[in-house]
Amino acid sequence: MAKFELKLPKMGESVAEATITSWLKEVGDTIELDDTIVEVATDKVDSEVPSEVEGKLVEILFEKDAVVQVGQTIAIIETEGEDVASTASVSNDTPSNEAPAQAVAEVEKTVEVAKETTSTAIDTSSSDRFYSPLVKSIAQKEGISLSELEGISGTGKEGRVTKNDILSYVQNRGNAPVKSNDAIQFDIEKPKKAAPAPAPVQMSGEDEIIEMSRMGKLISKHMVDSVQTSPHVQSFIEIDVTNIVNWRNKVKNAFQQREGEKLTFTPIFMQAVAQTIKKHPMINISLDGDKIIKRGNINLGMAAALPDGNLIVPVIKNADELSLVGMTKKVNDLATRSRANKLKPDDIQGGTYTVTNIGSFGSITGTPIINQPQVAILALGAIIKKPAVIETPQGDLIGIRHKMIVSHSYDHRVVNGALGGMFIKTFKDIIEAWDVNQDF
Numbered sequence: 142m143a144k145f146e147l148k149l150p151k152m153g154e155s156v157a158e159a160t161i162t163s164w165l166k167e168v169g170d171t172i173e174l175d176d177t178i179v180e181v182a183t184d185k186v187d188s189e190v191p192s193e194v195e196g197k198l199v200e201i202l203f204e205k206d207a208v209v210q211v212g213q214t215i216a217i218i219e220t221e222g223e224d225v226a227s228t229a230s231v232s233n234d235t236p237s238n239e240a241p242a243q244a245v246a247e248v249e250k251t252v253e254v255a256k257e258t259t260s261t262a263i264d265t266s267s268s269d270r271f272y273s274p275l276v277k278s279i280a281q282k283e284g285i286s287l288s289e290l291e292g293i294s295g296t297g298k299e300g301r302v303t304k305n306d307i308l309s310y311v312q313n314r315g316n317a318p319v320k321s322n323d324a325i326q327f328d329i330e331k332p333k334k335a336a337p338a339p340a341p342v343q344m345s346g347e348d349e350i351i352e353m354s355r356m357g358k359l360i361s362k363h364m365v366d367s368v369q370t371s372p373h374v375q376s377f378i379e380i381d382v383t384n385i386v387n388w389r390n391k392v393k394n395a396f397q398q399r400e401g402e403k404l405t406f407t408p409i410f411m412q413a414v415a416q417t418i419k420k421h422p423m424i425n426i427s428l429d430g431d432k433i434i435k436r437g438n439i440n441l442g443m444a445a446a447l448p449d450g451n452l453i454v455p456v457i458k459n460a461d462e463l464s465l466v467g468m469t470k471k472v473n474d475l476a477t478r479s480r481a482n483k484l485k486p487d488d489i490q491g492g493t494y495t496v497t498n499i500g501s502f503g504s505i506t507g508t509p510i511i512n513q514p515q516v517a518i519l520a521l522g523a524i525i526k527k528p529a530v531i532e533t534p535q536g537d538l539i540g541i542r543h544k545m546i547v548s549h550s551y552d553h554r555v556v557n558g559a560l561g562g563m564f565i566k567t568f569k570d571i572i573e574a575w576d577v578n579q580d581f
Contacts, residue, residue: 142221145194146214147178156486158210159183161203162355170198172218179215182355183486196220276307283311356451367513371552375508378565379546382524384575385409386543396581400466404581407443407476407498408468410521410572414496415439415461417568424564425493427514428555442495442512443472445479453479454512456492465581500524506546516552517561519568521545 149159159181166178177189178198200217203209272280272290280290285307293310295302344350353361389404396404418425418439427434439461442454455475457463463471478484495512500523509520522545529542547568551561 142219144199145196145218145220147190147192147216147218148214149181149209149211150190151211156183156211156490158208159188160355161205161207161209161215162187163205164201166198168198168201172196172198181209187482188486190215192218194218194220272302276302276304279304279307279311283307283314285311354449354451356447356449360451363513364510367510370513371511371516372554373508373511373550374553374556374558374561376549376551376558376562376565377506377546378549378562378569379544380569380572381529381542382406382545382572383543384577385572386524388575388577388579391577392581396469400469402466402469402473404469405472406524408465408472410498411441411443411457411460411472411496412463412465412468413568413571414441414494414519415463416571417564418494419461420567421560421564423560424517424551424556426516426555427493428516428552429514433555436493438491438493440491440493442492442515443475444495444497445476447479448482452497453484453489454492454495455479455484455488456490458491495519496521500545506548508548509550511550511552516554516556517564518550519565520548520550522547 160183161179162182163180164178165180166172166176172178172192172195174193174195175191177191179190181188181190196218198216199219201215202217203215209215276290279285290302290307293302293306295306385406389406389409393404396402422435425436425439427436438459441457441460443457444452444454447453455478457468457471457475460468475484475488478488492512492515494515495509495518497509497518498521499507499509500521503523505525506522507520509518511518524543524545526541527544528539529544531538531540531542547565549561549565551564
């Protein structure tokens, strides 16, 4: 008999961890090749982890709701045959006659570490902050309470407490000077006053309590973090989209017949956004401390609706390289898979600028929140008919035109009003110069 380590696979670009949401198999179950063993979730996308082998599930190393790093072993499958070994647990330079023994030893070591971590880690389920199993285990061992743990400044991603952070805290824990009336205090930061607790919500017998979903909690946190991180400024502009409306009405049937795709306004506008970014590349940036990261690719995030009503932002990679036909196929594919909840983790990674179509809900305009770590987001309002002044060589006329208001939210730390305003002015010029006689 041999043992196979089922590891958490790579979940997409820059995704380092995932949360276990559901075990679909139990210890002792027979496993077929490609059977789904467990469901996991990153920030917004749920995924399934299939088995690479046939056998019997003998160990589950992480419980539901545990956060697991990419590459970590999450379960052990026992396989038939003496010569079957887990390729994932044996390195290329390991001698073949030592592989089975070393593989089993590594598995047993992993199991023991996982059990030890699980048994000693403190309960942080009531905290909004993420703590790795190792950090929780150290906190438990050193007698650090959850409230004390919450006060440790983290140097990891998104302020997370790392191993070095908690070890440094433990080392300096007893070195703080004792406060007295005549003692001189040096460089001691006073604790910040806790935010006032929100007033309790009054309820009646007719009210219903609905538990916020996991994704709802994540979206809520991301929105609050974005507003606290970036000073949002908005610019608005009204665009005459009559040429595009007339052109689309003229070609949409032929487009669908030739390409097998429905032509909506979204790919037309996304293509125009990509062209605008090429003219103003300093909108395609991120801010890392005091460093500005100028992105080498134009990857457009496209806000799309999920079946439960939440929004997700799949990403169109290298959008500036796509023709209108290519953009249409990409937009339709991502929108369809968003509605069916079939997006992959990599589909939502790497965005550099986001567009949201609030007009699809009838909104004329809005002030969207920036999708961090980006620095700007464009909102497309509803297209409505308006009486407008039309300038002609013979004089001004009043006519019916299709108009759309576009709002641009941007991070005022790095995007000033001139760039934010010029960006949507360029977008307006590209849209209004649309050639009604062009082919697709």
